[in-house]
Amino acid sequence: MASAWGAIGTLINVASILFGGGTPRRQVILTCEGERMILPVTPREYSVSTGQGNKVIEVEQLGEALVFGLPSAVKISFECFFPNQEHNYPFVVGDDKDPTTLVQTIIKWKESRKPVRVIITDSPVNMMAGIMSFNYKEQDGSRDIYYSISFTEYKDLNTPQANNNKQINDDTGLKNRPSPSIRADGASKISNGSDIVDAARKVYGTANKWRRIAKSNDLKNLAINNVSKLRGLKMK
16 A cells, blocks of 8 residues: 555656656756766756855945955755656656665765766756755655755866966965066055055055955955055055
């Protein structure tokens, strides 16, 4: 009786996948270190989260101003199930492997601390990512394994940047950051009451370095009240 209810539960789940919209033959492809997995059943939906590190700051004699930041890491998540091979489901579009084998493969990838490429065909998703969480369970006696998984975009921090011929730091494993170009006459143009955005423009030649001044001097607002005590300005 339990197996009968399990079969009914699985059929309901299958029906929602088949008739819930989307492209029937869409596939989710995962690859890691030369291994590839095509999810047997394509998730009915997936969720992607993107962000941007923009900040609104208060600038003297101007008011609020938007400072554009860098993109946040993209996050993607979805849930579905690995079907038991004994059922011979007709809707399987990927690897016809034992659910336990697929679970063990994903856990191995997660614990290897290596990036996984996530591709969802006929979609914008094609990215290198790290597995952030992977949860699974059996719930209806069918021996199908239901799972949820989430990824966060992976970026290679050792990717060379433009005009950066610095060697990799032995302690951090990262490339040394290129030294910013400093304007020699900038310091003399900063006065008490200036804001750090304007100060960065005068000292470094670009307003984008205002964070350097704020962090070095632990400034709580944008106003510079004592120029003589400023730290972290690498001027000639």
